[in-house]
Amino acid sequence: MTERPRPSDLTEDQARDELARLADLLGRANAAYFRDDAPVMADAEFDALKARNADIESRFPHLVREDSPSAQVGAAPSEAFGKIRHARRMLSLSNAFSAQDVAEFVQRIRRYLGLSEDAPLAFTVEPKIDGLSLSLRYEGGRLLHAATRGDGEVGEDVTANARTVGDIPTGLEGAPQVLEVRGEVYMSHADFAALNDRQAAAGAKTFANPRNAAAGSLRQLDARITRARPLRFFAYGWGELSEPLATTQFDALDRLRALGFSVNPRTKRCKDASEILDLHAETEAARADLGYDIDGMVYKVDDLALQDRLGFRSTTPRWAIAHKFSAETAWTRLEAIDIQVGRTGALSPVARLVPVTVGGVVVSNATLHNEDYIAGRDSKGAPIRDGRDIRIGDRVEVYRAGDVIPKIRDVDLSARPADAEPYSFPETCPECGSPALREEGDSVRRCTGGMICPAQAVERLKHFVSRAAFDIEGLGAKQVEAFWRDGWITKPSEIFTLKDRYGPGCPRQVKNREGWGEKSAENLFAAIDARRTIPLARVIFALGIRHVGESTAALLAGHYGTWTAFRDTMLAATTEGGGEWDALLSIDGVGPVLAASLVTAFQAEIDEIDALTKHLSIEDAETQATDSPVAGKTLVFTGTLERMTRAEAKARAEALGAKVAGSVSAKTDLLIAGPGAGSKAKKAADLGVQVIDEDAWLSLIGAG
Ligand SMILES: NC(=O)c1ccc[n+]([C@@H]2O[C@H](COP(=O)([O-])OP(=O)(O)OC[C@H]3O[C@@H](n4cnc5c(N)ncnc54)[C@H](O)[C@@H]3O)[C@@H](O)[C@H]2O)c1
Numbered sequence: 227m228t229e230r231p232r233p234s235d236l237t238e239d240q241a242r243d244e245l246a247r248l249a250d251l252l253g254r255a256n257a258a259y260f261r262d263d264a265p266v267m268a269d270a271e272f273d274a275l276k277a278r279n280a281d282i283e284s285r286f287p288h289l290v291r292e293d294s295p296s297a298q299v300g301a302a303p304s305e306a307f308g309k310i311r312h313a314r315r316m317l318s319l320s321n322a323f324s325a326q327d328v329a330e331f332v333q334r335i336r337r338y339l340g341l342s343e344d345a346p347l348a349f350t351v352e353p354k355i356d357g358l359s360l361s362l363r364y365e366g367g368r369l370l371h372a373a374t375r376g377d378g379e380v381g382e383d384v385t386a387n388a389r390t391v392g393d394i395p396t397g398l399e400g401a402p403q404v405l406e407v408r409g410e411v412y413m414s415h416a417d418f419a420a421l422n423d424r425q426a427a428a429g430a431k432t433f434a435n436p437r438n439a440a441a442g443s444l445r446q447l448d449a450r451i452t453r454a455r456p457l458r459f460f461a462y463g464w465g466e467l468s469e470p471l472a473t474t475q476f477d478a479l480d481r482l483r484a485l486g487f488s489v490n491p492r493t494k495r496c497k498d499a500s501e502i503l504d505l506h507a508e509t510e511a512a513r514a515d516l517g518y519d520i521d522g523m524v525y526k527v528d529d530l531a532l533q534d535r536l537g538f539r540s541t542t543p544r545w546a547i548a549h550k551f552s553a554e555t556a557w558t559r560l561e562a563i564d565i566q567v568g569r570t571g572a573l574s575p576v577a578r579l580v581p582v583t584v585g586g587v588v589v590s591n592a593t594l595h596n597e598d599y600i601a602g603r604d605s606k607g608a609p610i611r612d613g614r615d616i617r618i619g620d621r622v623e624v625y626r627a628g629d630v631i632p633k634i635r636d637v638d639l640s641a642r643p644a645d646a647e648p649y650s651f652p653e654t655c656p657e658c659g660s661p662a663l664r665e666e667g668d669s670v671r672r673c674t675g676g677m678i679c680p681a682q683a684v685e686r687l688k689h690f691v692s693r694a695a696f697d698i699e700g701l702g703a704k705q706v707e708a709f710w711r712d713g714w715i716t717k718p719s720e721i722f723t724l725k726d727r728y729g730p731g732c733p734r735q736v737k738n739r740e741g742w743g744e745k746s747a748e749n750l751f752a753a754i755d756a757r758r759t760i761p762l763a764r765v766i767f768a769l770g771i772r773h774v775g776e777s778t779a780a781l782l783a784g785h786y787g788t789w790t791a792f793r794d795t796m797l798a799a800t801t802e803g804g805g806e807w808d809a810l811l812s813i814d815g816v817g818p819v820l821a822a823s824l825v826t827a828f829q830a831e832i833d834e835i836d837a838l839t840k841h842l843s844i845e846d847a848e849t850q851a852t853d854s855p856v857a858g859k860t861l862v863f864t865g866t867l868e869r870m871t872r873a874e875a876k877a878r879a880e881a882l883g884a885k886v887a888g889s890v891s892a893k894t895d896l897l898i899a900g901p902g903a904g905s906k907a908k909k910a911a912d913l914g915v916q917v918i919d920e921d922a923w924l925s926l927i928g929a930g
């Protein structure tokens with residue numbers, strides 16, 4: 227998202243436009259979230275936009291729109307359901323995000339009620355269940371109807387669905403004549419996981435989190451589908467009543483419990499802000515072990531007579547507030563550490579976690595980086611997390627930032643099981659048993675099995691067919707893994723002999739495999755054939771050599787131009803040194819680590835590399851301008867350039883078809899030396915390389 231101006235910097239016209247934009251954006255997000263159970267943005271983003279809207283409205287009160295998002299609860303009911311008008315409105319809650327917000331909430335209430343600092347003011351504190359709210363209307367002890375919140379005034383009739391929820395009694399003993407019970411429908415983590423497994427197995431859509439699953443399951447037009455979904459219900463409030471339930475929030479919940487409703491067992495009465503905050507912290511710590519999602523704590527003035535006096539604002543009660551937990555982190559338990567072996571043999575530790583919702587997504591795996599990270603050290607041996615190590619069984623803090631893979635940030639030593647032992651990182655590959663070694667200066671331990679290691683072999687293949695490499699239509703990671711498992715494709719070269727071995731006329735055929743048919747098999751062979759002609763850079767990248775990413779592959783391709791030139795140099799160079807090695811190092815962007823990786827990979831794998839390229843027609847790298855005086859020449863810049871930056875000079879030279887190297891070697895054609903040139907100028911002189919100054923360079927390229 228682009229940076230938007232701060233609300234305090236907006237002109238009136240800009241504010242009007244921005245409020246219109248936010249009304250539209252938030253309106254659509256609300257409908258997607260509440261009506262379609264398919265959010266289009268993260269909750270944190272939604273909350274931030276909503277706060278921005280409120281901020282602008284407070285600066286320009288006369289611009290507040292009729293359809294302002296601040297004045298809305300939820301979204302209008304879907305047309306697919308019958309409608310039910312609530313006897314008393316179903317509202318939202320205002321939010322607190324910090325201890326200070328909570329203190330201000332308490333202060334506001336005291337001021338509103340005219341209570342002195344030391345007058346008692348108790349609160350009932352309840353977990354905020356992350357599901358969807360439901361209103362149940364009982365008359366004469368019978369369940370009459372059930373409605374979702376909708377827009378707060380009118381909800382959707384989900385009576386038949388509600389009757390299928392085990393926690394919702396259909397008949398009550400000794401209840402008031404009219405009783406509207408309000409609460410949250412939710413799904414446990416275990417039921418959510420099982421539901422998603424079943425959905426995936428049936429090829430149906432899976433849910434992003436338990437809240438969406440609960441909402442999507444309750445709001446079914448066919449209540450038989452709801453019946454098959456394991457929904458639960460916690461009661462936390464009420465609407466219309468023919469007689470009061472009690473005189474306090476806490477006792478009223480007790481009464482509901484006595485009538486047969488589930489009331490959250492962590493509900494407590496607190497006498498002041500400090501007790502409230504303690505309970506908030508305690509519950510946040512226990513969050514991972516609850517087995518269902520809560521996203522904060524709700525504080526409600528306990529005395530119902532005071533609740534009445536406080537009343538409501540347009541969309542929220544004055545007597546309650548939701549104190550949210552921090553969204554992007556959560557505490558949970560580390561159940562196991564698995565080691566994954568990657569394409570280059572790297573052993574990566576993966577944390578298996580008791581599932582926890584972090585920023586709206588259920589997380590059950592997180593990366594642990596490497597063995598130092600687990601031990602509480604960085605790559606230089608300095609302590610991280612104050613040196614606290616991570617052990618199986620520990621309570622750990624998980625965080626997500628943006629879309630990146632979840633990570634483990636911290637560990638709670640006070641919750642460490644007595645028998646937890648320091649994690650000992652494997653010294654052999656869990657996949658092939660080869661020794662896993664750690665090179666000097668490398669934080670990663672690597673399997674030395676090479677292609678005999680099944681994990682490396684299959685990861686190599688997946689890389690080979692990936693988007694930026696061979697990108698063969700119909701042969702993605704999944705398919706290539708299946709072929710690999712059956713031994714039909716064990717290395718990249720075999721992709722190009724697949725048709726000979728498993729094509730038409732062969733005893734076993736691709737078209738007879740599960741998930742394949744005549745047409746798809748034909749398409750696959752055609753797609754493979756289409757890739758026999760392929761650009762040089764893609765081939766270099768596809769080889770999957772460590773440190774050779776897309777841009778390095780393009781750089782090498784641009785430097786060598788042809789496959790033959792590249793292959794022959796890699797084979798001729800040795801890490802012991804010598805002319806070929808120096809030439810490799812003289813390429814700008816190639817350092818000794820990358821060079822060594824290339825040279826060793828070629829020496830170890832030349833048989834497979836040649837077997838592969840025999841099937842290919844590799845296109846030379848884009849030939850650059852040839853009619854300039856420096857086309858095809860290798861240049862080196864040194865010293866200070868006065869008329870342009872080094873980057874600019876390099877770009878100009880490359881645009882004219884020159885290669886720019888980082889160091890002088892026998893292959894250098896020209897050294898451009900500014901003031902302060904040192905050892906390079908001397909080396910050039912020793913090697914008899916032509917040396918010119920910046921002015922001569924500029925006139926050479928016609929830019930003088
Ligand atoms: N991602 C999106 O696009 C998107 C869009 C709209 C809303 N949202 C999210 O939805 C939330 C706002 O929705 P909201 O207006 O329902 O407010 P809310 O969920 O913050 O609070 C109100 C709701 O809390 C629930 N609740 C749970 N436990 C409760 C308890 N013990 N007592 C009282 N109420 C309890 C009730 O259902 C009530 O309606 C925000 O978290 C927002 O991020 C996200």
Ligand SMILES: [Zn+2]
Nearest residue numbers: 655658673679
């Ligand atoms: Zn291995």
